[in-house]
Amino acid sequence: MKEQITDPSQVSDSRIKALYTMANRLRRHSLVSTSEAGSGHPSSCCSSAELVSAVFFNFLRFDMDDPKNPNNDRFLLSKGHAAPVLWAALAEGGAFPVERLLTLRRLDSDLEGHPTPRNPWVDAATGSLGQGLSIGLGMALASRLDQRGIRVYVLLGDGEIAEGAVWEAAALAGHVGADNLIALVDANRLGQSQATMYAHDLTNYADRFASCGWNSLVIDGHNVTEIIQALHTAIRTEGKPTAIIARTVKGKGISLLEDLDGWHGKPLKKGEELEKALSELPDLELSEPLTVAPTGRKAPAPPAATGRIDAPDYDAGKQIATREAYGIALRKLGAANPAVVALDGDVKNSTYSEKFLQAYPNRFFECFIAEQNMVGMAAGMSAVGKIPFSSTFACFLARAYDQIRMAGISQSNLKLCGSHAGVSIGEDGPSQMGLEDLAMMRAIAGSTVFYPSDAVSTERLVALAADTPGIVYIRTTRPKTPTLYSPDERFKVGGCKVLKSSDGDRVTIVGAGITLHEALKACEQLKKDGIPARVIDLYSIKPLDVATLSQAAQETGAIVTVEDHYPEGGLGEAVAAALAGRKCLFRRLTVNELPRSGGPEELMETFGIDAKAIAAAAREIAGG
């Protein structure tokens, strides 16, 4: 990789001058583009102009014509509302013509109000504050795993430092000594609606990063020489990440805006107001040309995946929990595809992701009890080519729902596994039961949701998840369930399995996971009652196999859905929506009220999702 001059004693005065000029060019672009758009956050751009100028034009090693080159350094704008300054730096760096900056926030533009990967130079969507450091840490650790030697720069606002997710990332980064991660905090004192908690008392930030094991520095964020000195120190620091806390002024350079409340997310009016502001930004001719340094290294071929995954190996009827099969499948996947990595939130002995750890310790990332960072890191890893599987209890993924939502906007290639779904976990009680995870995961744009019922389908669906682009959620179950499928059974995105069926079926029971086994038991009971029932394993909750469900509704005229989940947004609503307007008798069995501690079987009985309840509902609507 090309060596840059980063030692401030070696950087020429002319270059320093040019970097100041570039900062003002970035300001100018930010003002003009937001005024043209009629909305946006110019004052938040102005405070970070020197920081962005110095990083992009004196430190970053990035092939502008190959933004996905994994050898590129990475720059993440965690304070996503300052998007115009990022777009400006990219344009000045040659990514696209500066004229395009005038399309900011337009429907036909990829220069969105907050950065999204719709723009090829953006790795991950930001704009929900406090997520960038996790994403950056994921990239930094993925790079370290591949020994690429890239550096990751994350620009944060001081307001977002209040987000706990920042401190999850900071703690882990310090703990693992991620010295290729550099956080720059644009401490401009002002949040959206008032001053931040610490305003310009910056030692607090520095102390907190230091207490997390970081090298931390406080500088004047408008002094290019200080910025270069700090960044130079950062890239020479070994064994720990560096946080540069930069004292800045919101709206810096524009007298109308400087350090004033009431200018967050507000553009200048075109005409006199804008012109006056622009007149305060002199010296727009660069004293020497500035470019973003290329990496000098081509993108390597992606790691070879054999694609060969050992077939499941379970005898019919063998009792094994799908969570355990998940661990087994993950280990097999690790052998077949070196891009697969696993992340855990200190529950690896419950989710069984420890099986992956045992086989591939380098590709396993213990994130401790910090689910937001676990998901954010995984999103970052996926942005640099990894296929991350993050697993924890289904209910604890709720902790990271905003990170999952943002990963959806990034269209991250992220795999999530939630174990311990539903009341069937038993005695631990409601705080540990995932009862809203299907609603949560289905409502992510472009997501895929799998809910396997036995070990064979779990293994196949885990492998399928790795091959399915985007966010894939796998819901697993705590108790053991019998193996239903033969090892060569095939599963597909949007599929289902009709496990019991006859021409005379009078009712269809649709279940998945633990309730599928109850459905099969109910089917036996109903058979004895003379009511032939169809049973469908709805292992793909999103997308749905609408054709098979429609056919079942038409042929049997009665549907019972049953799920270990609350009534809203789960399996039953998905089926009801898919069949909306179609005449048939319909019963949804769900966990209709707040559950409690108890035995798994007695809870399933109490909340009406066991074989007895299914058979009763089926009898009622099938007229048995």
Next chain:
Amino acid sequence: MKEQITDPSQVSDSRIKALYTMANRLRRHSLVSTSEAGSGHPSSCCSSAELVSAVFFNFLRFDMDDPKNPNNDRFLLSKGHAAPVLWAALAEGGAFPVERLLTLRRLDSDLEGHPTPRNPWVDAATGSLGQGLSIGLGMALASRLDQRGIRVYVLLGDGEIAEGAVWEAAALAGHVGADNLIALVDANRLGQSQATMYAHDLTNYADRFASCGWNSLVIDGHNVTEIIQALHTAIRTEGKPTAIIARTVKGKGISLLEDLDGWHGKPLKKGEELEKALSELPDLELSEPLTVAPTGRKAPAPPAATGRIDAPDYDAGKQIATREAYGIALRKLGAANPAVVALDGDVKNSTYSEKFLQAYPNRFFECFIAEQNMVGMAAGMSAVGKIPFSSTFACFLARAYDQIRMAGISQSNLKLCGSHAGVSIGEDGPSQMGLEDLAMMRAIAGSTVFYPSDAVSTERLVALAADTPGIVYIRTTRPKTPTLYSPDERFKVGGCKVLKSSDGDRVTIVGAGITLHEALKACEQLKKDGIPARVIDLYSIKPLDVATLSQAAQETGAIVTVEDHYPEGGLGEAVAAALAGRKCLFRRLTVNELPRSGGPEELMETFGIDAKAIAAAAREIAGG
């Protein structure tokens, strides 16, 4: 309030000895009850036994026979998996007979696997780690507001310190100087699946709390004298909260468990294993009686609410955003009910909760950009009688979904407002758009979900939210919309409004919020086309007015739902599920793919939820 002897130089040796004995009694109960239950976390109880003994029997002022007395000090077990030690302390303190401890985790018991308010001595459910400090801070600040002088003790595990939510609470507690909040960290070194990040390097924890403005102390958590000294210091410290970092040993006192991996969440086997452990806990006779000190103060009458809220005052057709009407309503509610408080995540000038701040600054809590803590604090405040309204952008409530989930388990009287719903926010782009919030909020047990369309209904629904027990979510819209209702129109939980209807209606359009206005426009267009359409304002998304919807389906035979939300778990699925199996033509218009920046109207057109799209769908199914 009765003064206790807390100065360790004044505490007698006999009392110290009794507190040690009590710790072993708590251990004994924890071992026996978990062995009886066959599951649970005895080793996590053993590490905290002296801490719990000292807090309960030498510091806490709590009327055991009146657990809801707002003058009670509060004890929160943030490390909820140590529930057995809490149940043991409550039993030893006289809350209920010790024999009841043997019902731990049984379906018929209120001694659940993790604490829930099903047990009257518990204020808030814990067990999703890292939430207790926020809840405790909410209680501490509510008490400070009411000048009650209570103290709040929060017992945390060291594993959960990795959760960012802890640091959101810590930062705010330090910032506001919550000196009646005391955090005790049971640093037993071992997480569930491995050692914690810092193991017994406790200065890290102390430094981090100190950097957040806390008084912080490191002690031996098994030394009762040190514990008393630290707690005594804590209660005498003014102007800042205190964190006591207690070095402990997991499984302390039981040779089979002490400081060993592999014993998290695992009871001892009844019989020899348990008996041997119990034999290691000597001296179970107290050298002097120990009791929990009563407060000596009766519960005061709750603050008087006038109940009189000024009627809405908007002319028909007046353009005003529902988010602004929310702010106006909140301010009116503040006048009518002194129990109402408001919490913000630095967006008060966007959600308009600033109107409440301006009128009632003491009852307004700025939580900065830290939504988890904002919701956790609100749950804590509701547990001591406040009616908290937490507001932020709808999408950012996703950040606090796990806290909302736990508040659902607590059945907290918590009101949430999410503004900036859907693509209609426009240019800021997808990161700022709430498009999964209805799915998220509907899937909370016992929740109520309102989605007003104009200023009058917003005001009425905000008032109704305050009067409706439990979690109520109010979804507001960014753009201005015309006033539809007259000031005296009435709204109810589970209601809807049929705004257009005739005997010959051939289709029903169901909308809410911004799409209701599009539905009304579509109705006009359809009228011109000779297709009379019914229009329903579905302001109560949960519960639903199933009767009115069913009648519409029957009478018009065709339903179009339209919402500014993703397809899953929102208005359309709710209606589809309510009408499942009923024959009628059905179209759901939703935001079917990842949106982007653009103008509000062009986005609504692009994603097919505007009047034109509604009219086209209606025409198609009504055969026009």
